[in-house]
């Protein structure tokens with residue numbers, strides 16, 4: 326994995342930002358620690374020197390130079406960490422622990438740092454010191470200081486520790502960031518690889534799920550669910566295309582054969598006329614099938630969903646029923662319409678009307694009661710859904726015919742599916758498919774149930790649509 330890729334990952338950037346924040350707070354903290362230790366020691370040294378100076382100044386005030394020199398000589402016998410030096414105007418040492426005046430110019434405030442030779446049991450050692458010096462009246466020179474060798478060593482220990490701490494923080498942070506980015510990048514690479522396979526046409530592939538339930542897993546799961554959906558749709562689509570091709574071939578073949586047969590034999594104008602009339606009827610059938618397919622496609626496209634308005638179910642259902650009144654009468658059936666007023670839903674008027682018409686058409690075509698059955702009646706009803714009061718309505722069409730066996734009720738909703746019993750009735754098997762598509766578009770559910778005897782189709786439609 327190239328390093329530049331690692332550095333470009335959002336994880337690494339996040340890690341670096343976090344690291345910068347962390348380092349800033351660590352440095353603040355360490356600076357505080359430093360100030361409290363090394364700074365404290367430095368202040369302590371200066372305070373000790375100041376205290377000595379105050380003491381010596383007091384002596385000088387009381388006894389002048391002699392008392393000062395005397396005190397310095399006394400203190401120099403057991404100086405501890407203290408350093409003293411008194412010089413006369415000619416630069417000769419009068420008293421003190423130092424051999425000579427340090428060759429360093431005094432700063433404005435009188436403080437200065439210098440190195441001096443300290444006598445030990447085996448020779449001398451160079452030590453660090455800090456002192457304050459003054460000129461007394463008449464040109465005498467007084468230096469009061471303190472050995473700070475130990476303090477310097479502690480300071481450098483602390484400084485080293487701090488530098489190490491900051492260095493380690495940055496190094497560990499960078500290493501951690503790189504490590505995390507590598508993990509992240511590896512997983513994203515896996516996802517990318519699977520995506521490419523899928524794009525190359527292998528729709529059965531799925532993105533890898535590690536199982537930790539983290540956001541990448543969630544993303545993967547969602548994308549996989551999306552792929553499932555796409556695959557199902559594609560399969561459905563392929564089936565539909567196959568079906569359409571297959572089911573339109575037979576009527577087209579029939580049509581063509583009829584024309585061919587008519588052409589082959591000597592026929593009278595009346596025969597030709599008859600053949601042409603039949604051809605037109607077949608072509609009308611084909612057109613009907615195409616229209617039904619287009620309507621289903623439209624209902625399934627979902628783009629109509631945005632264009633849905635609030636519609637009143639009662640007039641839609643009553644108008645559709647009215648259209649079938651003559652046909653029903655012809656078959657000796659009574660069309661009983663029981664629709665409540667004021668049932669409003671969000672929907673598409675044209676599609677709802679077509680769906681109702683399809684159901685009534687089916688009842689008249691397939692739901693004829695056997696001869697001798699007393700109740701020759703088809704009921705069309707619309708009412709509030711008792712299961713979802715205020716939120717749903719039920720549009721139902723019920724007949725007293727042979728019904729549909731329970732095992733087939735799901736099947737008949739598919740395109741071009743016609744049951745054996747309906748072999749001899751005209752139709753293409755798209756009526757219920759359209760009803761199902763319309764119900765789906767409206768966010769409802771279709772339910773086929775036994776009417777004892779006969780079939781009852783319930784369309785459960787939500788009032789507000791989806």
Ligand SMILES: Nc1ncnc2c1ncn2[C@@H]1O[C@H](COP(=O)(O)OP(=O)(O)OP(=O)(O)O)[C@@H](O)[C@H]1O
Nearest residue numbers: 687691692728737743744747752753754755756757
């Ligand atoms: N009320 C019913 N009683 C009994 N069987 C039915 C009823 N409604 C539908 N079916 C069965 O379901 C099948 C599918 O119905 P669908 O409405 O989809 O197609 P169709 O009526 O055969 O043709 P089309 O509606 O396209 O003219 C029918 O062929 C029939 O076998």
Ligand SMILES: [Mg+2]
Nearest residue numbers: 683687756757
């Ligand atoms: Mg039908």
